[in-house]
Amino acid sequence: MSQIKLISRASRVLSGAAGRSELALGEAVSAQPQRNHTSVRTMASxxxxxxxxTLNPNIKxxxxxxxxxxxIRAAEIEKELEKGAKKPFKRxxxxxxxxxxxxxxxxxxFIRxxxxxxxxxELIDSGKYPSxxxxxxxxxxxxxxxxxxxxxxxxxxxxxxxxxVAEYIERRDGHPAKWQDxxxxxxxxxxxxxxxxxxxxTVDGKDSGVMIPIPQYPLYSASLAEYGLGQIGYYLDEDKNWGLDTAELERAFHEGSKTHAVRALVIINPGNPTGQVLTRANIEDIIRFAHKHQLFVFADEVYQDNVYAKDSQFFSFKKVMTEMGAPYNSIELASFMSISKxxxxxxxxxxxWMELVNLDPDVQANLYKAISAxxxxxxxxQTAVDCVARTPRPGEPSYELWQKERTAVLESLNQRAKMIVDTFNNMEGFSCNVVQGAMYAFPRIDLPPKAIEAAKAENKQPDVFYAFKLLEETGICIVPGSGFGQRPGTYHFRTTILPQPKLLQEMLDVFKAFHANFTKQYS
Amino acid sequence: MSQIKLISRASRVLSGAAGRSELALGEAVSAQPQRNHTSVRTMASxxxxxxxxTLNPNIKxxxxxxxxxxxIRAAEIEKELEKGAKKPFKRxxxxxxxxxxxxxxxxxxFIRxxxxxxxxxELIDSGKYPSxxxxxxxxxxxxxxxxxxxxxxxxxxxxxxxxxVAEYIERRDGHPAKWQDxxxxxxxxxxxxxxxxxxxxTVDGKDSGVMIPIPQYPLYSASLAEYGLGQIGYYLDEDKNWGLDTAELERAFHEGSKTHAVRALVIINPGNPTGQVLTRANIEDIIRFAHKHQLFVFADEVYQDNVYAKDSQFFSFKKVMTEMGAPYNSIELASFMSISKxxxxxxxxxxxWMELVNLDPDVQANLYKAISAxxxxxxxxQTAVDCVARTPRPGEPSYELWQKERTAVLESLNQRAKMIVDTFNNMEGFSCNVVQGAMYAFPRIDLPPKAIEAAKAENKQPDVFYAFKLLEETGICIVPGSGFGQRPGTYHFRTTILPQPKLLQEMLDVFKAFHANFTKQYS
Known part of the structure; x- marks a missing residue:
């Protein structure tokens, strides 16, 4: 469980001074549980x-x-710029x-x-829009x-x-989907x-735990903390383009099982922040692993349309498990999709939307009941979801424009994915895996020992220290790797590939100059 | 805490057979905590x-x-009607x-x-819409x-x-509001x-509890159950038009404090399901009570525009506590508003939106952090919120139509509120308080002893039994009082005042005939 501690330590550093005063106050309470109600109320008044x-400790x-x-600092800087503050950058x-x-x-x-x-x-019959x-x-x-x-x-x-949506999934996978699910x-x-x-x-006296990738999208670590669920991290293999290794899954499961009832496995494919697209064989291995340990699979497939690498293809977990047949086609699965990506x-x-597969009907009924409040x-x-699930078909009046716009976005993202990786890999001390899919690059950076010492002196994680310097000096806002989790002693950051080509080029040039300067300063 | 048990017993009945099998399984697990991990996993496989x-028990x-x-049954009936099923009603x-x-x-x-x-x-400059x-x-x-x-x-x-929104609140209350809050x-x-x-x-070894009105809007009981917070019910006084009595608040607080750290007080004004509008004097009493016991006040003020009774007026908690001055103007308050009503x-x-008043800045920062995920x-x-907070002003091109539409809606609701109360009060065995505000009537009904027996035989709460009969025989879907909470031995239901006047008249006629028939059948 060392990775759990690592992540939470990183968060504590991120939260800074507030984190420390919380702890001090929290300890004062638990140290004197015997004091009576009135005295505490009076004190608190x-x-x-x-x-x-007295705040929910999970929220802290x-x-x-x-x-x-x-x-938050980036937003402050924007306001400072608006007010005319002089910075070495304009935005x-x-x-x-x-x-x-x-x-x-x-x-x-079409969506709009x-x-x-x-x-x-009244716009419907205005003659303004296609049939x-x-x-x-x-x-x-x-x-x-x-x-x-x-x-x-x-x-x-x-x-x-x-x-x-069910029809969309059927077309995507070539297998039936139930609209009720x-x-x-x-x-x-x-x-x-x-x-x-x-x-x-609590199952068998142990609190439930959920396996999540490290690095992960921090909604997972945040939600696990919020719900008091155990975070069981498994490492993605940076040397194999952030691939997923069954031996590492087994290691994490067995280590996690010492303290938790490990009940679910989160997979993010295409990967966030890591940009890998899992191969079909890899997915099959994961499904076998999930079946062996009877894990509920969370398939975060929100980037299913964002696949750029020529030799990569998106396979949904639903499709692969269906085609593997019994007993693998009976694992419990929730697959998630978004119109945001x-x-x-x-x-x-x-x-x-989410597609729920093989859930116990009573559990599904309870889930539907819980969301009803x-x-x-x-x-x-929902309307936009409909437009995404039921896109214009060839021959329909909106098809051509829709197809043109869609292709332009995806091709441009494809180019930017390549541009960003190439640039990073040409920078001293950077190494960056191919962005096969999703919307992010997650390069590894070597930080000079002096920079690490300087970070310590400021009570910051080295990658956080680096990211703050980058922000203050260039206006570029990235997320340090410690926010996602990374192997101890390694440093990364996540950047989106979303700035438009011209701005992205500008950003990369500025970044390169900053990094050269930073390295010089701290070596 | 008897009212807590009452509510949860009602819910168990509502959930029916599933509730019973849950319990049986739950007991089996807790009875043998010593058995090892593998055996349970195998069993479960x-x-x-x-x-x-193994489901989260709070969700159950x-x-x-x-x-x-x-x-759910009403939706089924709709589908049956669509398929041509013959019923004594058409919709x-x-x-x-x-x-x-x-x-x-x-x-x-204007909003649309x-x-x-x-x-x-591209519609903005189309010349289609007012400036x-x-x-x-x-x-x-x-x-x-x-x-x-x-x-x-x-x-x-x-x-x-x-x-x-802050400007809207300032105009409403005549006191400053901070946009940051x-x-x-x-x-x-x-x-x-x-x-x-x-x-x-847990404060001082006791779990936190929250005071909520009985009857209440069931989002509160549902959320308290979901979060494992104690539900401390205080009764509204039906004989005083669902008014709020400080002695009852004190009773509930002291009873609740035996088992919980009572930390917050929920007030729904105008009332849901009860339709009362609190007087200013009543609000002052409540604020004094909250201050005395140092309670965080949740002011559910989503019906602030829905006040019908001539002698009633909406006062926000923020306004009243501000005008009461120190020390009352320092209580912690969250006031809630919606565009749905x-x-x-x-x-x-x-x-x-919510307005947060007097929160500890660290707590507010934690709240903002939690929602960021x-x-x-x-x-x-948000756009619709803007239209509600910044309505067209006199002289602006949209003002006249906006004013006309707004007035028409509120006047019609006003008429319907009266119509429904008058009709109910003319029905044998019904008594209904004036609907001073909000969108609901919550009449009390006398159920004949034979009906109560018949309900018991079907393992239903009497009011649930009544509501199901009404639905099956007339197609009218109401919510039984047990879903909101009511004094033991009393029966109520909530109906909205929202059907348009013609349909509402039809509904009331059918309801009247049903009730006469029901009473006859069971007496």
Whole structure:
């Protein structure tokens, strides 16, 4: 479990001074459990009802590096620039988050036209939009209470759209999907959290644990912390292009089992932050492993449209396990998809879905019951999901433009993926695996011993120290590897490949100069 | 704590047979904690990794009556009708949920026009929309990354909109509001859950407890169950039009304190399901009580625009505590608002906000950190929030239509509130308090002893039994009082006042006939 400690230590450093005062206060309470109620209330009345001392401890532990202290500082710098502060750069480049539209990617016209029609139905017959747009909007409105997107929907989403998603999955995989097993969500994160929460329990006297990759997307570590679930990290193999090795899975499972009931396995494919696309053979191995240890598989497949490498192909876990046949086709699986990624990049609309496979029907009923208290995912996110699940077909009036826009986005991402990796690999002290898919590069950097000492003196992780320097000196905002987890003694960072080509080139030039200077300064 | 047991007993009955098998399995596990890991895994492999036995027990306990078994059955009946089944009615009337558009309320044109412009910006300069709509849309887009609503926003929302909300609150209350304390949410439920979760902790060896009204909106009981927080119920006084009595608050606090660290007080004003609007004097009493016991106040004020009674007026907790001055103006408060209610009824868009007052800055920072992992509330929900916070002003081109539509909705709700109460009070065995505000009537019904026996024979709560009969015989879907909590031996139900006047009259006529027949059958 050493990796767990590593991650949480990293988070503590990230959270800085607040983390320390929390601990001090927390200890004071647990040191004197015998003191009576009144005395503590009286003491507390000089402060607040809710303080760091009495706050949910899981919320204190939780960290989400993608929007952590670096990003908060980046926002401050933006405000300083607005107010005319003089900096060695003119703007902040937010390479910290997979936010395509914010980096200049244009929306897909078809999606936005359907959205305009459902919010303002008088546009449908205005003659302004193609007939397939009109038809989609009408069908969605007909499925809404009172023909209005202002109505609540079922908590798992509009049946019509769930059916379209099932058809999308059938076309993708060549195997049936049940619409009843499709649950629409307000983005993938919502679905992932709802499913993780099901696992909170003690089995055989041990708290539940979940296996997650290291490096991982920090929604997982944050949610595990929030729910008090054990984080069982397994390392991806950087030397094998962040591939997944069954021996390492076994090692992590057995180490994790000493302290936890290991019940689930998270796979992110294509990888975030690591950009690998798993081979079919690798997926088969993982499924065998999951079956052997009876693990619930979380397949985070939100980047399924983002595959760039020529020899890579996306295979869904559902497809592979189905084709492996019995007994592997019976493992419990939740697969997650989002409209925030792919060629759409519609992060702000908050839409996604999960496909639930082989769940115990009572468990699925409980999941659907639990989400019902949150009423429903946004109807407009659902509308965008419909556009993604049921794209224009050849011959339909919107097809040509849709196809052109989609291809342009994906080809440009493909070029940028290559450009960024090539540049990094030409930089002294950098090594970067091929970005086969997703939206990020996760290069490894050598930091000079003097830089590591300087970081220690500032009570920062070396990669955090590096990232702060980069931000302050160049305006480039990246996320340090410690936010995702990395092997001890190695340093990485995640950058998106999303800045438009011209800005990306500028960013890489500035980055290169910064790194040369940094290395010189600390050697 | 008898009311807690009552509620949870009611939920168990609602959940029916599943609840019983859960218990049996749960007991089997806890009875033999010593058996080794392997044996249980092997046993379990004949079933699933995740079963009712190993599911998060809080998720099993959680119930949300507004979308419970009755509503599931109502959906089934709708499908049966579609397939041509013969029933004594032609359609299901969903009076179970505050879903205005689904019941025929028309959207506010201004909101929908601004939405159309932000999703499809080429509409802005199309000459189709008034200049104030164009201006709002442009301002929102300028505040979005890459000028697109497809970008993520800050996790607490777009700064521009948070500022508009603060200005709205200032106009409403006549006192300053800080925009930094406004957090936009994906509907009020999200904000309420995020704040409740902060309280999960053990203080002085006791688990945290939260005071909620009985009857209550079941999001509260569901969320307390989900988070393992203690539910400390205080009764509203039906004989005083569901008013709130300080002596009852004290009773509940002291009873709750025997088992829990009582840390927060939930007030729903205007009331859901009870429809009362608290007087200013009553709010002052509550604030004194909260201050005396140092309670964090959750002010659920989502119905602030829905006040119908001539002698009633909405006062926000923030306004009243501010005007009471020290020491009362320092209590910790979270006030919740939604775009789903009021005159807007935009449930499907998922938008709302919370105002955080007097929170410990470290706690607020932790709250903002925790929500950051969920990225952001939907930009389109935020856009609708902007339209609600910054409504058209007199003289602006959209003002007249906006004012007309708003007034028409609220006046019609006012009429329906009266109509429903008058009808119920003319029905034998019914008594119904005035609906001063919100969107619901919560009448009390006398059930004949024979009906209570018949319910027992079916293992149902009497009010659940009644509601199922009503649904099967008339197609009217209401929510039984046991889903909200009620004094032992009393029976109620909640119906919305949302069916349009003609349908509402029809519903009330059918209801009256049903009730006469039911009473006859069981007396």
């Amino acid at each position: 000089q402060r607040k009802t809710l303080t760091l001392e 532990t939780l960290e989400y590096a993608v929007r952590g202290p670096l990003v 902040v480049i937010k390479a910290n988050i997979g936010d395509a539209h914010a980096m200049g990617q244009q929306p897909i016209t 036209q359907v959205l305009a029609c459902v919010v303002n139905p 397939d747009v009109q038809e989609r909007a009408k069908a969605i409105l007909a499925a809404c209470g009172g023909q209005s997107v202002g109505s609540y929907t079922m908590s798992h989403g509009i049946e019509l759209i769930r059916r379209h 499709i649950c629409l969500t307000g983005g993938a994160s919502n679905g992932i959290k709802n499913c993780l929460q099901l696992l909170c329990n 792919g060629y759409m990049g519609e992060c702000g609309l908050r839409g996604g 949150m009423l429903c995912p946004t109807t407009l996110g | 004949q079933r699933k990794t995740l079963t009712l036995e 306990t959680l119930e949300y009556a507004v979308r419970g078994p009755l509503v 299901v009337i969903k009076a179970n949920i505050g879903d205005a558009h689904a019941m025929g309320q028309q959207p506010i044109t 026009q601004v939405l159309a412009c932000v999703v499809n910006p 104030d709509v164009q201006e709002r849309a442009k301002a929102i887009l300028a505040a979005c990354g890459g000028q697109s609503v497809g970008s993520y926003t800050m996790s607490h929302g777009i700064e521009l909109i948070r500022r508009h 406004i957090c936009l949410t994906g509907g009020a439920s999200n904000g309420i859950k995020n704040c409740l979760q902060l309280l999960c902790n 009021g005159y807007m009824g935009e449930c499907g868009l998922r938008g709302g 969920m990225l952001c509330p939907t930009t389109l929900g």
